[in-house]
């Protein structure tokens with residue numbers, strides 16, 4: 001089989017460090033791949049004023065997948081890089097499924113006192129191309145006492161149906177086959193009604209899947225008090241942003257949280273990235289945990305049809321984490337990468 | 347001094363049970379008050395088709411304060427009672443401060459393993475009359491594959507400034523004097539910019555207050571991993587809804603979470619209510635914990651200038667909770683109310 005053509009965007013802060021380890025594991029697992037690095041992020045922005053030129057965007061379109069480290073730096077006004085690189089890629093490549101497993105690996109410490117690994121094993125299917133992320137809205141009389149600023153959440157039948165359908169398919173692959181819609185239907189009545197009706201309608205095609213509903217406020221509470229309520233969660237872009245960070249927190253921290261920005265129809269490359277940001281405060285010190293990136297590599301392999309390889313990477317991570325329990329000394333970014341690489345090759 | 351004129355809205359589900367205990371404590375603390383009950387909620391809706399008639403609204407306007415149990419029942423389509431009673435009151439009476447303490451009482455079990463009472467002691471100042479709660483938005487081509495549903499977040503300089511100012515004043519009353527804005531400025535750029543500029547500008551009038559900023563996704567994580575980061579939090583209506591439920595969860599559950607819907611200028615009565623909902627599944631069984639309502643009564647007393655009485659109620663609750671540690675048997679709603687009442691009177 002031909003080589004996997006992989007675009008690599010290390011990005012800002014700890015991005016480069018964690019991506020290096022991710023690529024090491026990818027190589028060790030025996031996949032043939034050709035990586036091409038793209039220097040998007042703060043450095044390029046400062047050098048050229050560019051964030052993501054159209055020409056680069058069109059090049060990226062030609063790859064099989066994208067591996068991204070992290071985007072964002074305090075030297076750039078908040079939001080510019082996030083919107084012009086990260087969100088632009090999600091929208092342009094129609095990454096309508098933002099897939100975020102929330103799974104407590106055995107041996108990982110959770111901040112929740114009374115919780116064991118079986119209690120936290122869900123997958124959040126976050127919509128990735130609509131809602132309040134559309135960027136619409138505006139401002140009038142800025143800086144005056146009469147200023148008004150608006151934001152708009154745009155939700156379409158097309159956009160909601162496809163992600164809901166994906167979530168039902170995902171639920172069918174899991175033992176519990178339970179799907180929970182998280183929204184705020186009692187306040188966001190127009191959007192909530194569209195989401196709820198869509199789930200109701202599609203559920204008829206999936207009689208084996210149990211469906212449930214939870215307001216976002218209650219869901220945030222239940223993530224902490226009863227995480228075992230959730231199996232597959234489907235939700236909109238902003239609610240998904242919030243509960244997946246919360247999910248990362250209960251499952252041992254964003255050092256372990258992987259994600260895939262997925263275009264299920266493969267009309268453009270999907271993009272895999274750790275949920276953590278660029279963490280500029282610890283950049284360049286070898287302190288970052290590359291595990292989230294390595295788990296994102298496993299998701300990438302799975303997306304490309306390499307299920308056995310994906311499983312080997314996941315298993316290596318899971319074994320590595322179990323060893324942490326035994327009380328290993330703190331390891332550097334590279335040491336963690338090396339240890340997981342050794343398990344994958346060995 | 348004249349009697350306090352109190353409008354009481356027991357509402358649905360466990361509302362009536364918990365409000366009864368709240369009133370008992372109010373009486374025991376020695377305040378002279380005249381309660382008038384209003385039967386708003388599901389029962390009235392089914393009987394008359396009405397939710398909150400204008401005439402009742404105008405009557406309510408004449409009271410010194412409102413005590414509300416809970417609104418919402420599964421027999422009524424989702425959102426109707428919430429919007430037409432609860433949100434209507436918040437908007438009409440300009441309850442622009444939705445004040446929600448997140449405080450772990452000594453002796454209360456938190457789901458967070460490693461956290462002690464000193465770590466969780468914050469107060470969330472949630473905006474109550476704007477944002478996505480404005481109810482604006484719409485739907486087109488409903489029920490077709492071309493449906494589009496929108497929601498709008500409306501934010502005004504007037505609305506943001508007054509609640510931010512309130513939050514700074516609140517921060518000044520606290521030992522740490524720290525104010526954290528929670529928003530999502532990197533995505534909700536128009537609204538986020540208004541909020542951030544407003545905080546920056548007002549902060550110049552409060553040189554003693556340290557200000558901080560946190561994205562809502564990161565804040566949700568920090569509530570679980572580092573709750574001690576937060577002292578006073580100011581945020582918009584929807585983000586406030588989410589993090590105060592999360593706050594209730596980390597501080598021992600919504601059985602203890604109180605809130606005040608406050609009109610600081612007193613142009614209309616403020617309204618006090620437990621954060622928990624109507625919990626129809628346990629209604630009428632004496633299982634509900636009235637503590638959140640009793641703490642809401644303490645907030646009501648404080649708002650009416652009866653600080654000593656408020657402190658006595660808070661102390662009684664805090665003592666009662668400490669006793670729970672000693673391993674009391676489960677008590678009914680009334681028993682908890684009686685025990686706290688006895689402490690207040692004794």
Ligand SMILES: CC(C)[C@H](C(=O)O)[C@@H](O)C(=O)O
Pocket residue numbers: 082083086087241275532533563
């Ligand atoms: C960086 C930011 C724009 C992004 C988002 O809000 O989606 C991040 O928080 C995430 O969850 O991937």
Ligand SMILES: CC(C)[C@H](C(=O)O)[C@@H](O)C(=O)O
Pocket residue numbers: 186187217428429432433587621
């Ligand atoms: C019942 C609902 C409309 C309400 C809200 O969203 O504000 C509730 O969740 C709350 O927090 O008081």
